[in-house]
Amino acid sequence: MENRKEDFSKWYNEIVEISGLIDKRYPIKGMNILMPYGLKISQLLDEHMRKFCDQSGIEEVYFPLLITRGQLEVEFEHLKGFESQVFWITRGGTDKLEEELSLRPTSESAMYPMFSLWIRTHGDLPLKIFQLVNVYRYETKHTRAFLRDREFHFFEAHTAHATFDEAEEQISQYIDIWKKLAEVMCIPFVLHRRPDWDKFAGAQYSIAAETVMASGRSLQLATFHQYGENFAKPYEITYSDESGESRFVNQTTYGMSTRLIGGIIGTHGDDRGLLIPPDIAPIQAVIVPIPSKRDPVPYANKLKGILESAGIRSRVDSRDQYTPGYKYNDWEMRGVPLRIEIGEREVTGSTATLVMRTAKGRKTVAESELANEVLNCLAQVKQKLTESAAEKFRSMFTTASTLGGIKEARGAASAIWCGSRECADKVEQETEMTCLGNRVDIQEEGNCVVCGSHGKLATFSRTY
Numbered sequence: 001m002e003n004r005k006e007d008f009s010k011w012y013n014e015i016v017e018i019s020g021l022i023d024k025r026y027p028i029k030g031m032n033i034l035m036p037y038g039l040k041i042s043q044l045l046d047e048h049m050r051k052f053c054d055q056s057g058i059e060e061v062y063f064p065l066l067i068t069r070g071q072l073e074v075e076f077e078h079l080k081g082f083e084s085q086v087f088w089i090t091r092g093g094t095d096k097l098e099e100e101l102s103l104r105p106t107s108e109s110a111m112y113p114m115f116s117l118w119i120r121t122h123g124d125l126p127l128k129i130f131q132l133v134n135v136y137r138y139e140t141k142h143t144r145a146f147l148r149d150r151e152f153h154f155f156e157a158h159t160a161h162a163t164f165d166e167a168e169e170q171i172s173q174y175i176d177i178w179k180k181l182a183e184v185m186c187i188p189f190v191l192h193r194r195p196d197w198d199k200f201a202g203a204q205y206s207i208a209a210e211t212v213m214a215s216g217r218s219l220q221l222a223t224f225h226q227y228g229e230n231f232a233k234p235y236e237i238t239y240s241d242e243s244g245e246s247r248f249v250n251q252t253t254y255g256m257s258t259r260l261i262g263g264i265i266g267t268h269g270d271d272r273g274l275l276i277p278p279d280i281a282p283i284q285a286v287i288v289p290i291p292s293k294r295d296p297v298p299y300a301n302k303l304k305g306i307l308e309s310a311g312i313r314s315r316v317d318s319r320d321q322y323t324p325g326y327k328y329n330d331w332e333m334r335g336v337p338l339r340i341e342i343g344e345r346e347v348t349g350s351t352a353t354l355v356m357r358t359a360k361g362r363k364t365v366a367e368s369e370l371a372n373e374v375l376n377c378l379a380q381v382k383q384k385l386t387e388s389a390a391e392k393f394r395s396m397f398t399t400a401s402t403l404g405g406i407k408e409a410r411g412a413a414s415a416i417w418c419g420s421r422e423c424a425d426k427v428e429q430e431t432e433m434t435c436l437g438n439r440v441d442i443q444e445e446g447n448c449v450v451c452g453s454h455g456k457l458a459t460f461s462r463t464y
């Protein structure tokens, strides 16, 4: 396996396959097979999102995959933003379709004609829904598993509100949900308000959550968009207020994709392989029986039963063609947070030996204490991952007070920017770093590193 620090990109491309997350051999560019291990991580992330949405009163729906050309053409800016990325279906069997159908690139144009039927009065508001579906985008750039695919799993929440202020509150609620998910993934991030020319097609403004990978490139993980009335007008989504007057709704969205998995790989992986945060690890503890005079497998299975009862996801690796040493390396490479070794000593003494993926040393515990000790170890792994990711993240940010300072940054650069496109373009021409926008969490003002006029703190970074 490639050394991660020396060539992150090569390491990444290799680890996604050898760890069993995906198989890239499917014959369509940008469309990979999600293998059981990778799919399970995706499903566990979905479970968390379903729970957080449920707690926030956002209900799950399912909209059809296909969208008519007419639906897509209603909002011009939106169509323009996606035009070059849409896959079109032009035939049904041997018939040429009367109206071309697109595979959803995102679902505004599928949902909003229905919103205009569903919403009648202020009593129908707020309307808050989400779906977890696959979307399709015809990427012409170099594709990369989980980071830039042509088919990918997508979370999208869509809401409609009576007033702009209520829509603003919704954006805050989205950010709270995102923070909970980032905590589950142990991923540090910063929030940026995108420059106007880079906001989502049709949005009033967009906020994005970004992390920085070991390659020094930033990765956009989640976006929150304030639409105001921009979609309500073309899609005619109106309600009658208390006095019976017809008004346009204000809308928001929240989007995330399989990039989350790319972020997890890039944030926590090391030279030994992946490291999956315990809350979303398909296997939280792997039990490895060490062959001896007394067959350890029945005892290993008993321990698995104990863990299962405590809600811990585990597996007994009883493959007899491999040595225990091979299995240790294999599960470390696949990022299982905890290993449980079962040899003769453990069978005889009714104990288990625990080894955390994030720490050196072993710990032998009594069978009666197993579940508690495992939960304790998983909590320690989570804490360690959170801390080391935060430390790496901080080291990836350089504060720059000049253009030269931005150029020298190994990862992302924090610098004052006046907000003009000219200055952002100048930075990009000289450093190849894109302006991600102003920081949402820090309000710092000063002089623009390019033109010297008044500005606010922004981030510049190479991106995925």
Ligand SMILES: [Zn+2]
Pocket: 417, 418, 419, 420, 423, 448, 449, 450, 451, 452, 453
């Ligand atoms: Zn400037």
